[in-house]
Amino acid sequence: MLQDILQVDFLRYAFLSGIMIGIICPVIGVFIVLRKMSLMADGMSHMALSGIAAGLALQRYLPFLYFINPFYIGMLFSVLGSFCIRPLMKLYPFYREFVIPIILASAIGLSVVFISLADAFNKDLFGYLFGSLITISHTDFLVVLIVLVIVLGFVILCYKPLLILTFDEEGSLVSKRGKQVTDILFTMIVALVVSVTMNIVGVLLVSAMMIIPVAKGMQLAKSFKQVFIYSIIFAEFDIIGGLVVSYQFNWSTGGTIVVLAFVLFMIVLLIKKTVQSISRSKPVSYSSDETVKF
Amino acid sequence: MTIKTPVLDLENVSFSYDRKPVLEDINFGIEPGEFVGLVGPNGSGKTTLIKIILGLLKANHGEVRLFGQPLSKFKKLSWIGYVSQKSNSFNSGFPATVFEVVSMGLYSQMKFYKWFGKKERLKVWEALEKVGMEDYAKQNIGRLSGGQQQRVFIARALVRNPKLLILDEPTVGVDAKSENAFYDLIESMHKEKLAILLVSHDIGTITSKVDKVLCLNKRLHYHGDPKQFEMNRQEILTDAYGQHFELLEHHH
Numbered sequence A: 001m002l003q004d005i006l007q008v009d010f011l012r013y014a015f016l017s018g019i020m021i022g023i024i025c026p027v028i029g030v031f032i033v034l035r036k037m038s039l040m041a042d043g044m045s046h047m048a049l050s051g052i053a054a055g056l057a058l059q060r061y062l063p064f065l066y067f068i069n070p071f072y073i074g075m076l077f078s079v080l081g082s083f084c085i086r087p088l089m090k091l092y093p094f095y096r097e098f099v100i101p102i103i104l105a106s107a108i109g110l111s112v113v114f115i116s117l118a119d120a121f122n123k124d125l126f127g128y129l130f131g132s133l134i135t136i137s138h139t140d141f142l143v144v145l146i147v148l149v150i151v152l153g154f155v156i157l158c159y160k161p162l163l164i165l166t167f168d169e170e171g172s173l174v175s176k177r178g179k180q181v182t183d184i185l186f187t188m189i190v191a192l193v194v195s196v197t198m199n200i201v202g203v204l205l206v207s208a209m210m211i212i213p214v215a216k217g218m219q220l221a222k223s224f225k226q227v228f229i230y231s232i233i234f235a236e237f238d239i240i241g242g243l244v245v246s247y248q249f250n251w252s253t254g255g256t257i258v259v260l261a262f263v264l265f266m267i268v269l270l271i272k273k274t275v276q277s278i279s280r281s282k283p284v285s286y287s288s289d290e291t292v293k294f
Numbered sequence B: 001m002t003i004k005t006p007v008l009d010l011e012n013v014s015f016s017y018d019r020k021p022v023l024e025d026i027n028f029g030i031e032p033g034e035f036v037g038l039v040g041p042n043g044s045g046k047t048t049l050i051k052i053i054l055g056l057l058k059a060n061h062g063e064v065r066l067f068g069q070p071l072s073k074f075k076k077l078s079w080i081g082y083v084s085q086k087s088n089s090f091n092s093g094f095p096a097t098v099f100e101v102v103s104m105g106l107y108s109q110m111k112f113y114k115w116f117g118k119k120e121r122l123k124v125w126e127a128l129e130k131v132g133m134e135d136y137a138k139q140n141i142g143r144l145s146g147g148q149q150q151r152v153f154i155a156r157a158l159v160r161n162p163k164l165l166i167l168d169e170p171t172v173g174v175d176a177k178s179e180n181a182f183y184d185l186i187e188s189m190h191k192e193k194l195a196i197l198l199v200s201h202d203i204g205t206i207t208s209k210v211d212k213v214l215c216l217n218k219r220l221h222y223h224g225d226p227k228q229f230e231m232n233r234q235e236i237l238t239d240a241y242g243q244h245f246e247l248l249e250h251h252h
């Protein structure tokens, strides 16, 4: 296997991209989960799907545009979609989540129409939906690298406003401008991350990749910093493990990665429950000096 | 002697949600180091007024000046410490420690490239000590009681070393002992020449501690000296709260 990775180009790109995605997804996923936007990632990935479908249709009817990879049109749709979601959510500030099914359903509708136009209910489409190792090219790899740099740059530069806005929008006293800029940048970056992740695990499983590692990380972490660290470790494990297994057994890449992530999630929950029940059966010493001091 | 610029200055401020007027023609100021208590019945517009001062809402008429500058030009938000009414307005499942939460009070005044270093950590510890929560630094914020959370949020407001501290009903859900401790803390802050705007329903306590009382119900029904307020208390409260104000007031 290791030999293959070193020798076969697409495998090498798949692994390197996978390792980078294992950083990108949880780093952005932490903020997505904590800002209660998990469904938004799903909405965006479906927008991306409709973009890919549009790209496929375009290739069929305007063959001279062959050089435009449908994937990039997907990326474009995902970014545009994110800009529709935000104003719609503003219209219903207390029921933000119901905007998502509207976007989701419309995006699926659009995708199916474009796919039928492209006459593309075939194997290619399956790759886009559930991910495939063979689709990862040198360019794709470079795109992931660029997105990695953008994501890390953004999170490092905007860490402070991102964190306080996520924790407590009202009490944090961030200026309106700062808040808007951070929000818009964040949404665009989510769209970028969705599109690149899509290439490996497929449209339908993108949001799982952003959410499940973080869900595991939050179970174990004792502080905000630890959430990042644990989530990245889990994501790397899921992706690399999933890639290896899917290659060995010739299973669907995206499916294998997500199933592995889920199984591990169950194991984490189980371990946590066991540890808790063990520590509960021990006598606990309460500190008695609860002094009130202001 | 030079005339000090007031910390806060409101001139003819009016505000309505959609078409419903909530504040009408509000005029008052806070001097440096002044302790001002704001009272008024539920729904009288206290929280709304504070949100206007903080720039979270925009007044329909009139002008708000912070430290002599109109709100639109005021950039030093870090000079203000704010504890909101709903301490549970924060994301309560958030996996952050008490220490991390108090650190966030410093974030908005730090440049993005500034590293959170030793100096900053020290400030956080000091703020935690002031509110007596240093033993809880490593605890998850979601696992604290309401009163303890409230103290952490006060620490988050204090850590920025503000010049104006705005507290919206900070003692709700705090037991009597902690409430006394809280007022001791506020008084010591007051002695350090920190300007404070405190919203409370506890009229008795307020009037015994503050330099100035504001009694709000859409308009300012009283604005001035607490002794004067105490003397005409019945009239002012009937005026502001309506005939049945006693139902709303806590007795001590």
Ligand SMILES: Nc1ncnc2c1ncn2[C@@H]1O[C@H](COP(=O)(O)OP(=O)(O)OP(=O)(O)O)[C@@H](O)[C@H]1O
Pocket (backbone or CB within 6 Å): B017, B018, B022, B040, B041, B042, B043, B044, B045, B046, B047, B048, B049, B085
């Ligand atoms: N977001 C909002 N949209 C519309 N009206 C609002 C909104 N928030 C408050 N109001 C109305 O404005 C009025 C003043 O509300 P505000 O929250 O300022 O009162 P308050 O004095 O802080 O009351 P309390 O003592 O209960 O905290 C109330 O009548 C309320 O119904």
Ligand SMILES: [Mg+2]
Pocket (backbone or CB within 6 Å): B046, B047, B048, B085, B168
């Ligand atoms: Mg209020």
